[in-house]
Amino acid sequence: MKAIGINQYGSSGVLEELTLDIPSIGSREILVKTKAFAINPLDVAIREGRFNSSVLLLFPTILGTDAVGTVVKVGAKVENYHVGDEIIAHAGYGTYAEYFCVSPEHIGIRPKQYDVYEAAGLPLSGITAYNVLIHLAQARAGQRIVIFGASGGVGSMVVQMAKAYGLSVIGIDRAINKAYVLSIGAYKFVDMDNFEEIEALRDSADIIIDATNDGLGTDIGLNLVKKKGMYVSLTQLPVQRNNKKKVALKVLVPQKKYLDRDAFAAISLMIRNRQLYTRIDKVLDFNLADVRKGQDYVAEGKHSGKVIVSLTD
Secondary structure (H helix, E strand, O other): OEEEEEOOOOOHHHEEEEEOOOOOOOOOOEEEEEEEEEEOHHHHHHHHOOOOOOOOOOOOEEOOOEEEEEEEEEOOOOOOOOOOOEEEEEOOOOOOEOEEEEOHHHEEEOOOOOOHHHHHOOHHHHHHHHHHHHHHOOOOOOOEEEEEOOOOHHHHHHHHHHHHOOOEEEEEEOHHHHHHHHHOOOOEEEEOOOHHHHHOOOOOEEEEEEOOOOOOOOOOHHHHEEEEEEEEEOOOOOOOOOOOOOOEEEEOOOOOOOOHHHHHHHHHHHHHOOOOOOOEEEEEEOOHHHHHHHHHHHHHOOOOOEEEEEOOO
């Protein structure tokens, strides 16, 4: 099969086209023929070696965690999935390829309301948003939530999920994204460069979610949260020398108890209820030049939606 991966860390130039055997599966695994996959900032970070001190990669490594495809083989001990099923996968690695194997714990049936490209862009962002909102923030209906980076891949999912769960949502982002953030469920939008508007939110939020890639909310987010409120970040937490407001500070760290199947069940219900949408920026072809171009585009951080690579004709 054709795959795209790396044999060393570095720029997008280290990406290579590889010819590999189709993966063999164990009794509790599924083989999927890929229809499309997403290029995520996580893929770029792995390629650049940002996790090489904590995660050991065996080269060559095929990148990619999100995908949509068709089940072509099922392990003997797998239940509830069958050859021919259209699935979405949070595979962890290996989706930049014509085929990948995955545990049924990390897949869900592709909702009929989602086309192939929307489905390919859903898993990592959707599952991350669910874990942040439900497991870390422990959000409840009626709370006020302020989301930094509300137009991003994870941030936009948090906005929509929070709205679906009955929270009052305020989105903070760049002014150019105002219409989009309001359209997906925020009742109020604040320009992240308008310090007066941000200051007006002081001590008003039950929950702060910093969904920016670089922790842009750390300097000001604490001012906005109520006493004994919740501050959750995808990346880094503010430094607190004197936490007078007794704010709970949490940063997202993957844990085995956060089950993908639970997230997929909730996500699928929201999709059926037309409460969750995935915005697509670009759809590229499955070749080395386009994957390099897609990774560079994502690394620039200027994409307004998911970058998808299609393997369908």
